[in-house]
Amino acid sequence: MKDPEIKAVSSRRIEITRATRIAAAAKSWEAILTLIFIAVMAGGSFISPYFLDTTNLLDTTFNFMEKAVVALPMMFIILCGDIDVSVGSIVALSSLSMGMASAAGADVPALILIGLATGLAGGMLNGWLITKFEVPSIAVTIGTMSLYRGIAQAVLGDQAFTKYPLSFAWFGQGYIPGTRIPFELALFLILALATGLILHKTTFGRKIFALGRNPVAARFSGVDVARLRFIVFSWTGLFCGVAAILLTSRIGSTRPNIATGLELDAITSVVLGGVAITGGFGGIYGVVIANFLLGYLKFGMGLVNVPGRVMNLVTGGLLLVAIVIPEMIRRSDNARRLRKRAAV
Amino acid sequence: MKRILKSREATLALFIVALTALVSLRAPSFATATNLNDILNDTAVLMLAATAQFLILLTGGIDLSIPSTMALTGMLVSMLNMAVPELPIPLVVLTAMAIGLALGGANGLLVGYLKIPPIIATLGTIAIYRALVFLVSGGEWVSAHEMSELYVSIPKRNLLGVSGILWYTAVVTIAVGLFLSFSGRGRAVFALGGNRTASRLAGIKTERVDFMVFAMSGVISGLAGLLYVTRYAAAQNDTAIGYELQAVAACVIGGVSVVGGSGSMAGVVLGALFLGLLYNALTMVNLSPFYQTAIQGIAILVAIVANTVVDRRNRQKMLARRELA
Numbered sequence: 011m012k013d014p015e016i017k018a019v020s021s022r023r024i025e026i027t028r029a030t031r032i033a034a035a036a037k038s039w040e041a042i043l044t045l046i047f048i049a050v051m052a053g054g055s056f057i058s059p060y061f062l063d064t065t066n067l068l069d070t071t072f073n074f075m076e077k078a079v080v081a082l083p084m085m086f087i088i089l090c091g092d093i094d095v096s097v098g099s100i101v102a103l104s105s106l107s108m109g110m111a112s113a114a115g116a117d118v119p120a121l122i123l124i125g126l127a128t129g130l131a132g133g134m135l136n137g138w139l140i141t142k143f144e145v146p147s148i149a150v151t152i153g154t155m156s157l158y159r160g161i162a163q164a165v166l167g168d169q170a171f172t173k174y175p176l177s178f179a180w181f182g183q184g185y186i187p188g189t190r191i192p193f194e195l196a197l198f199l200i201l202a203l204a205t206g207l208i209l210h211k212t213t214f215g216r217k218i219f220a221l222g223r224n225p226v227a228a229r230f231s232g233v234d235v236a237r238l239r240f241i242v243f244s245w246t247g248l249f250c251g252v253a254a255i256l257l258t259s260r261i262g263s264t265r266p267n268i269a270t271g272l273e274l275d276a277i278t279s280v281v282l283g284g285v286a287i288t289g290g291f292g293g294i295y296g297v298v299i300a301n302f303l304l305g306y307l308k309f310g311m312g313l314v315n316v317p318g319r320v321m322n323l324v325t326g327g328l329l330l331v332a333i334v335i336p337e338m339i340r341r342s343d344n345a346r347r348l349r350k351r352a353a354v
Numbered sequence: 355m356k357r358i359l360k361s362r363e364a365t366l367a368l369f370i371v372a373l374t375a376l377v378s379l380r381a382p383s384f385a386t387a388t389n390l391n392d393i394l395n396d397t398a399v400l401m402l403a404a405t406a407q408f409l410i411l412l413t414g415g416i417d418l419s420i421p422s423t424m425a426l427t428g429m430l431v432s433m434l435n436m437a438v439p440e441l442p443i444p445l446v447v448l449t450a451m452a453i454g455l456a457l458g459g460a461n462g463l464l465v466g467y468l469k470i471p472p473i474i475a476t477l478g479t480i481a482i483y484r485a486l487v488f489l490v491s492g493g494e495w496v497s498a499h500e501m502s503e504l505y506v507s508i509p510k511r512n513l514l515g516v517s518g519i520l521w522y523t524a525v526v527t528i529a530v531g532l533f534l535s536f537s538g539r540g541r542a543v544f545a546l547g548g549n550r551t552a553s554r555l556a557g558i559k560t561e562r563v564d565f566m567v568f569a570m571s572g573v574i575s576g577l578a579g580l581l582y583v584t585r586y587a588a589a590q591n592d593t594a595i596g597y598e599l600q601a602v603a604a605c606v607i608g609g610v611s612v613v614g615g616s617g618s619m620a621g622v623v624l625g626a627l628f629l630g631l632l633y634n635a636l637t638m639v640n641l642s643p644f645y646q647t648a649i650q651g652i653a654i655l656v657a658i659v660a661n662t663v664v665d666r667r668n669r670q671k672m673l674a675r676r677e678l679a
Binding site for chain 1: 416464468469470474478479480482484487488599606613642644645647648651654659
């Protein structure tokens with residue numbers, strides 16, 4: 011405690027506001043995340059000779075790109091201080107409508123349009139209910155989660171749609187012509203780039219941060235909060251439509267339980283990516299790297315025959331550690347300060 | 355405020371009676387004592403899960419780990435039963451509650467003392483506890499023939515014509531209701547959900563209350579897990595999946611605010627009962643059980659919107675009164 015260096019640090023800390031400290035923590039978290047990612051890649055190649063193989067590394071992205079696509083708008087939602095647990099159900103609803111359209115003989119462009127439109131509609135209903143009635147997003151999306159999934163169950167019962175046009179399979183199974191890059195991966199990277207630009211380079215993105223850090227202040231600064239949240243929830247619905255197209259195309263069928271649990275995966279990767287669950291802090295880089303980190307971690311564990319349920323133990327633990335470590339650092343800081351005060 | 359709450363429960367009770375009457379018009383066997391008793395028995399576990407969720411919702415949090423706590427407790431107690439088949443029932447029940455306490459206490463530590471938002475802490479533990487079920491069981495079930503008769507009889511034991519499962523549920527819900535209404539700590543739970551900062555300034559140790567509600571939620575979930583596996587005479591790896599949201603649904607329908615600070619135990623019990631009746635009614639009127647999830651979703655949304663509209667009207671009335679004065 012009598013170390014002069016610590017004293018200097020803590021007295022400087024006092025001058026820094028809480029907000030910038032959390033922002034700094036998020037930045038350093040992105041650095042830590044990058045290190046963990048490198049560790050996973052190194053560990054993976056150490057554990058199995060099949061890990062660090064270009065074809066494998068590219069092809070395994072098929073397994074987690076749909077989740078990653080949904081994580082992008084989920085980042086917006088969490089940055090706003092909201093949450094959307096209905097995303098898995100929107101994907102199911104969107105997949106259902108494509109299945110019905112396909113059964114009625116729709117062609118591929120029509121399927122895409124229907125998938126996107128259904129997703130958008132699902133998101134818009136969420137946004138409307140939340141902003142019109144001023145109900146917490148968690149309550150509304152728990153309701154619509156049940157409703158959307160329920161519609162899929164009511165229509166399908168124990169049946170499934172499995173007839174899709176042959177060329178539809180390309181979106182979820184195909185590669186960029188002339189390369190070994192999966193279309194899903196390329197699309198995700200483009201969407202991530204767009205999301206990052208919107209978030210960090212436009213006023214729309216600044217408004218999201220403003221809303222998340224202080225909704226009252228945002229409102230008094232002239233941000234139309236209700237409209238912003240409506241757009242963000244609709245945007246999320248649209249991206250769920252994209253994910254539904256990729257997923258339906260990849261597995262070639264629509265069952266009522268399609269994309270169950272997607273919401274928890276998407277929220278996990280956003281939070282692991284350093285976005286504060288209370289809103290206002292975080293960035294695109296962390297979220298993108300968290301998705302690849304989780305995906306490759308699971309791939310590596312799969313190579314050495316770790317059962318899926320046990321993988322969840324690792325990802326769940328990682329999530330908690332991701333949150334606990336910055337908090338521990340902050341608390342040991344506080345404790346030091348308190349002890350010093352007590353000593354005086 | 356009390357009057358509003360009372361009227362809300364009265365409305366829900368009225369809905370329940372109306373639903374019962376309506377369904378029994380089409381299916382006369384619905385409103386018979388036997389069927390209603392069956393529905394109560396079927397709903398008991400959901401009532402317990404909803405009570406566990408209710409405590410957390412009151413503080414403004416959410417507990418997603420309830421089904422995993424139920425599954426892990428159910429599996430561990432069932433494995434204990436395989437090892438010691440004739441363990442007296444009180445000991446089995448206490449063990450289940452102790453396991454629940456440990457799991458809920460871990461959540462409480464994360465939320466109360468490490469200040470992790472409840473949704474994140476329990477998002478982590480829902481995965482971890484579920485993975486632990488798989489690890490301790492090795493992926494195997496404990497099925498009916500591996501359970502002792504004494505063990506399977508826990509929810510069925512009759513006392514004064516009421517089954518054991520209902521006794522446990524009644525004791526828990528009444529105890530929690532009394533605790534919340536009449537003890538200082540119970541009032542602190544409401545205070546925390548109403549205004550966290552004000553509660554802290556008023557001298558409430560918020561960490562301790564957070565820890566306490568998660569510990570209680572764990573104990574109740576542990577008991578619910580025991581009753582779940584003994585009622586269905588099987589401890590599986592995916593026991594109770596999805597119960598976290600059904601429990602929230604029961605609370606929301608019962609008028610509990612998801613941002614914390616308001617709600618009543620009676621409302622939660624009625625909310626769970628409403629869902630239970632709904633599920634049973636679907637089969638009674640020959641509607642496919644596949645409609646269950648969709649109707650549940652509509653019920654939740656209607657309840658939320660109705661709550662908000664009523665709240666808003668009350669607030670406006672209060673404002674109008676203030677302007678008059």
